[in-house]
Amino acid sequence: MARINANYLKLKAGYLFPEISRRVSAFAKAHPERQIIRLGIGDVTKPLVPAVLDAFHQGVDDLASSDRFHGYGPEQGYDWLIQTIIDKAYKPLGVELDVSEMFISDGSKCDSANILDIFALDNVVAIGDPVYPVYNDTNVMIGRTGACDARGYYEGIVYMPCTEENGFLPAFPEQKVDIIYLCFPNNPTGAVATREQLKGWVDYALANDAVIFFDAAYEAFITEPGIPHSIYEIEGAKRCAIELRSFSKTAGFTGVRCGLTVVPQELKASDGQGGQVALNALWNRRQSTKFNGVSYPVQRAAAAVYSATGWAQVQQVIDFYMENARIIREGLQAAGIRCYGGVNAPYIWLKTPAGLSSWDFFDRLLDQCSVVGTPGSGFGPSGEGYFRLSAFGERANVEQAVERIRNGWGQ
Amino acid sequence: MARINANYLKLKAGYLFPEISRRVSAFAKAHPERQIIRLGIGDVTKPLVPAVLDAFHQGVDDLASSDRFHGYGPEQGYDWLIQTIIDKAYKPLGVELDVSEMFISDGSKCDSANILDIFALDNVVAIGDPVYPVYNDTNVMIGRTGACDARGYYEGIVYMPCTEENGFLPAFPEQKVDIIYLCFPNNPTGAVATREQLKGWVDYALANDAVIFFDAAYEAFITEPGIPHSIYEIEGAKRCAIELRSFSKTAGFTGVRCGLTVVPQELKASDGQGGQVALNALWNRRQSTKFNGVSYPVQRAAAAVYSATGWAQVQQVIDFYMENARIIREGLQAAGIRCYGGVNAPYIWLKTPAGLSSWDFFDRLLDQCSVVGTPGSGFGPSGEGYFRLSAFGERANVEQAVERIRNGWGQ
Numbered sequence: 001m002a003r004i005n006a007n008y009l010k011l012k013a014g015y016l017f018p019e020i021s022r023r024v025s026a027f028a029k030a031h032p033e034r035q036i037i038r039l040g041i042g043d044v045t046k047p048l049v050p051a052v053l054d055a056f057h058q059g060v061d062d063l064a065s066s067d068r069f070h071g072y073g074p075e076q077g078y079d080w081l082i083q084t085i086i087d088k089a090y091k092p093l094g095v096e097l098d099v100s101e102m103f104i105s106d107g108s109k110c111d112s113a114n115i116l117d118i119f120a121l122d123n124v125v126a127i128g129d130p131v132y133p134v135y136n137d138t139n140v141m142i143g144r145t146g147a148c149d150a151r152g153y154y155e156g157i158v159y160m161p162c163t164e165e166n167g168f169l170p171a172f173p174e175q176k177v178d179i180i181y182l183c184f185p186n187n188p189t190g191a192v193a194t195r196e197q198l199k200g201w202v203d204y205a206l207a208n209d210a211v212i213f214f215d216a217a218y219e220a221f222i223t224e225p226g227i228p229h230s231i232y233e234i235e236g237a238k239r240c241a242i243e244l245r246s247f248s249k250t251a252g253f254t255g256v257r258c259g260l261t262v263v264p265q266e267l268k269a270s271d272g273q274g275g276q277v278a279l280n281a282l283w284n285r286r287q288s289t290k291f292n293g294v295s296y297p298v299q300r301a302a303a304a305v306y307s308a309t310g311w312a313q314v315q316q317v318i319d320f321y322m323e324n325a326r327i328i329r330e331g332l333q334a335a336g337i338r339c340y341g342g343v344n345a346p347y348i349w350l351k352t353p354a355g356l357s358s359w360d361f362f363d364r365l366l367d368q369c370s371v372v373g374t375p376g377s378g379f380g381p382s383g384e385g386y387f388r389l390s391a392f393g394e395r396a397n398v399e400q401a402v403e404r405i406r407n408g409w410g411q
Numbered sequence: 412m413a414r415i416n417a418n419y420l421k422l423k424a425g426y427l428f429p430e431i432s433r434r435v436s437a438f439a440k441a442h443p444e445r446q447i448i449r450l451g452i453g454d455v456t457k458p459l460v461p462a463v464l465d466a467f468h469q470g471v472d473d474l475a476s477s478d479r480f481h482g483y484g485p486e487q488g489y490d491w492l493i494q495t496i497i498d499k500a501y502k503p504l505g506v507e508l509d510v511s512e513m514f515i516s517d518g519s520k521c522d523s524a525n526i527l528d529i530f531a532l533d534n535v536v537a538i539g540d541p542v543y544p545v546y547n548d549t550n551v552m553i554g555r556t557g558a559c560d561a562r563g564y565y566e567g568i569v570y571m572p573c574t575e576e577n578g579f580l581p582a583f584p585e586q587k588v589d590i591i592y593l594c595f596p597n598n599p600t601g602a603v604a605t606r607e608q609l610k611g612w613v614d615y616a617l618a619n620d621a622v623i624f625f626d627a628a629y630e631a632f633i634t635e636p637g638i639p640h641s642i643y644e645i646e647g648a649k650r651c652a653i654e655l656r657s658f659s660k661t662a663g664f665t666g667v668r669c670g671l672t673v674v675p676q677e678l679k680a681s682d683g684q685g686g687q688v689a690l691n692a693l694w695n696r697r698q699s700t701k702f703n704g705v706s707y708p709v710q711r712a713a714a715a716v717y718s719a720t721g722w723a724q725v726q727q728v729i730d731f732y733m734e735n736a737r738i739i740r741e742g743l744q745a746a747g748i749r750c751y752g753g754v755n756a757p758y759i760w761l762k763t764p765a766g767l768s769s770w771d772f773f774d775r776l777l778d779q780c781s782v783v784g785t786p787g788s789g790f791g792p793s794g795e796g797y798f799r800l801s802a803f804g805e806r807a808n809v810e811q812a813v814e815r816i817r818n819g820w821g822q
Contacts, residue, residue: 001618001620001681002530002534002589002590002681003589003681003682003683004529004530004682004683005530005531005532005693006531006683009682011696019443021703041483045477045480045482046480047474047475047476047477048475048480050475056471056474057468058469059499060464060471060708061464063458063667064484065459066456069457070666071454071455071665071666072452089687097804103525106517106668106703109701110702110703113700113702114701116554117416117553118415118416118419119414119415120414120415122414123413123414131771134700135699137700138700141528141696141701142528177415178412209412211413249560255475255480255706256706256707256708257517257703257705257706263705269412269414269415270412270413270414271415271417271420272415277420284418285419285422285552286419286552288426289524289552290521290549290552291520291524292521292665292668293518293666294510294668295517295667295709296666297467297471297667297708309631309815344426344687345448404518
């Protein structure tokens, strides 16, 4: 009989967001009169901006005409989109990239999962804790781990705790690792790495011949000057880092689907036979064989994000979400709740009051304030005792949620 | 040092289409006065139909409004699209499917590659020869094979020759296999399986506990009554087959990107421990973790393919391509060239005249007729001595290509 990939059976059954849905549904049923405000899942709520919509429509119109029809495009993405991103998003940071080094995809989630394809299974992988669950689960699914222990740690993965004590910036792994996932601004903690901190990681990776997967999906939310937006702002990073970016949060593309991955030509890994191979060529082969490029009108829409008008409009939306973040952060602080993030990221990571567990706080917040957030323990064991609120939402809802929390939890 | 997936190094370097491009470029440079007609790559040439364009625009417009904005959608695709496909494309065949059994994706190429994720590496895989190269290469990349031999066969894969002698319908493998790729209507040969022939494969798979990957990307091009459009028209297929479909050729979506995969709830495979696992649950977990759904406006556009107006318009385009196919097929026959396909598929598979090799015929056709096609040997060793012409193209070009071939090769 055909046999399944039994690594899938190691995955814990209960995923975070279905459990949240279940509890919210039960609450809503029991309390039909209560107006529930959701600050849980990190999905955008604002419409696409006009410049992007115009370009999207134009892209569709092109497909109406024999002369401007676009069939199969390059699996790597169209040069005009890649060059635009390089010129508008990387050159201003002092980062030079060649068109061949960037690959347009249908989203960072896919890329962060698929990038594992080009690495040997015996690489040792380090991930943060708490962490975006996809990093963890895809390593389990591909067969890099043993079973899950009682804490929720899979055998074979090196977990890097990110806690209040270390400012949510993990220490370097004590054992030898080959692949390191970093996400700044971080989901879920909202933490960022300074230039010096990021340089520490690049130097560490170079010294240890490790590859960094740098997830910069939230870089557009950085408001403080001096915080790196790209790992390639750090000297030497092109020799050790792959960077992922996304249009999802930057430009409201969660339902449109577009992201990108940078694999510098200088970046090499061992072939296991004493030679070295450029990862760019491998990723190119992977994408050419297993992917067929991003929808043409979507690429047109993505390029418009970087027009002068588009960027100004997108920036207004980001400013709006970051004002939400400020309202949530300051409201929580006024209620005596310690919180982090929300300055360079659309997430507020709060320490649950009174030593409550993440899920107990979830239940109390839902019961007392009718506000839904995300239990920190759902992102990993070190997230226990923390809670994530998202700054995506309508202003009136955000303000009301904060008021309810101040009334529910304030001194 | 981090180590690469060294299985990638087993892949043959020279891919078919880059080599075609190279030869065509060289020819065009040497003969700038010659007008080259391309009937090579299987990409559509007609614009999207009006009903699909309208829905596509409406989908984009939804993203302009707070009320109708769509962020993250279900990774599996929207129910309204899935239900539409079930009602319009499967029910008329007598095939009942549940919404949970269909997964919308960004294309059949991705699905036919990604489906390998949920199977153990030690499954023995059988593929046709000639074949769509993705089936072969993705098995190499994932590590299921040894090296490539002088003929072009990878150690560990069971190849099923499809030749003139067996009517391009492979014999059942003589050794035990666990996974069988079937593609009808076939790319590249254009062959179809009758109900009896397909029943033979389903019975074989059930008797041998094998899983069939049934690629039906070209089912919309079937013109002869009685030829199955879906493997689920065959009794028992839900217990042994996964079916892939695509909007690429059906509705001109090669640049739009949408496909689907059906994984019936009844379909199970071994967990290697004496138990059985539903493949539907595994694929659902795979897609939920590694994929984020198809662009919302694209799904709106795809649903419009199945509106009464949309389907009539799409059918006109298919009829146009199939008239091209008839012109090519009859033209070649009049020139004394034996050819196959082109009746239920947009590909004509011809036997090279005078015993020429596929590449020699490519060069002669380019040199004498300025017509570009695809050498059969590029699809596998048993494609040697064959050649693929595609029916996608403008009518005037197709007619002129045929006239040139008749003058160049006719008796």
